[in-house]
Amino acid sequence: MTASAAPMRCGRISYTNDLPVYAAFDLGVLEFPGTLVTAVPSELNRALLAGELDVGPVSSFFYAQHGELTTLPGLCIGSRREAKSIQCISRVHPRELAGKRIATTTDSATGRALFDVICRAGYGFTPDLAPSDDPYGEHQRDGTPCVLIGDVAIDAALAEPHNAHDIGKLWYGLSGTDMVYAVWAMRRDRLKALMRDPQGKEWVGGLVFDLHRAIDFGRANMARVIELAQKQCLRPAGFYEEYYKALNYDLDTQAMLGFAAFCKMAQQCGVLDRDVAVPAAPEDTVHVPND
Template sequence: MVRVGEILYTNVHPFFFYMDREKLSAHSRFIPSIPARLNDAMSRGEIDVGAISSFAYGKDAENLVLMPDLAVTSHGSVGSIFLFSKVPIEELDGKKIALTHSSATSTHLLKIILQRFYGHEKLSYTTMMPVYQDMIAEHDACLLIGDDAIQASWLEQGQMYVYDLGEKWYHFTKMPMTFAVFAMRKQALEQEPEALKALYYDWKQSEEQARADDYEQLAHSVVKDHGGNVRFWQGYFRKLQYRFGPREQRGLLHFYRLGFEEGYLPYDVDHLNVWDIDIGIHSIN
């Protein structure tokens, strides 16, 4: 049985919406959670495959392999990873920032942006539950991701400075930013290649079907759970990129390089191990 991590946020829904879960249940068990929990479960060997934070792949790269061409990426603004701040971003030095406990990529991305790109030196970070009002009550700024960030942006009435981290990353690097990757444990690939192939083809097919429908059916279902309207969600999905080609890979390697230089990664992740279904694992740098 393959244990499959399923991120609960809307941004990964295109991959899961049209999956044939009944057919897959013959060999796969789905475990839904927030990214940070799935990252930990993957590194402890409690799940075998699924979407995790791209940062978590960097931390555990030697034990993991990436599924080809699946990711959650933005080329510029992402629409659901926001820093809400009481002061302009240039004035955040010396201030207190609350971070959502659900993220690994965006929390490190924020630190890189503030420290490396804005040159801020003295920041205090507190990791918290993603409850906007609590976070902002005692801090100068807070970082939210996923549906929590979207909901907070709807609540916020224009009193705060709101920064989209995908846009900031693009502004300073001119590169895309990959937030989630689909990774699997090397051991699982040795033991369950056929089940992993079936999952891969279903994820790919689901994403293609969602895109071919211009995300309409998917958006209708998201409105029921999260509010908003169909056009909003269609626009959100259209803007996100679900490919993981050479440009996205270069952007991710650049993120790892900066993460290593800033001391967040224990080693320089200078290549990605990607699964080629016909050939096996190959290294990209």
């Protein structure tokens, strides 16, 4: 059996943030070249590393932690400034949370790590981040500050705008740069195996091409994307227009500089313990990475 004989297993984030990427496939405009597996980022991280997925979006901090991963070129989920779906919900500004327990989502590595870096590098304290199965529930019960991602974060910010602190905006205030929250990644050994097989090499190149075509479709047909988003999570009129304007799906030079700044700052304050290769630029071609 060749490296690509079995159907390819591809991850997909179970939030509305990736609909501009996947709407073309959902609507039947493009046929996805594999089997899609939908899950929260932390589960996609685990499954990709375990070899249960061939490719998919993973938390950018998880990518930074694991040298055995490589990225598909030009693809990310990030923000230029505010993110809207990564929030600290707190009755006081995050700079005032030193010594306070902060309930944190376990659904993503990047949101927790980014908040950790902001507190250490920006506010001068190491936050007491306590993983929780229901961080917003804790906040609702007793006011515990919490870090949230995804649609739960959006809904919490809409419900409590006076207590919502957009972590993407906090990062921009600290660094003046973009932030990348997720990248499309593969295990290096899996990519090598595919690239040695003509059929596998064609599949990888076709996947990258189709994902970029899908993003182009999403941008050109935002009304259809928003219609899908409203069916998934109904939100106030105009919300998704602003949300998708805030997000960035191109791993371009600006995004890569922001990601590099995050990794450097994370190393300097002890959140990340290894050097990180900056992900591939849009003009790069998929290649077999060096050992």
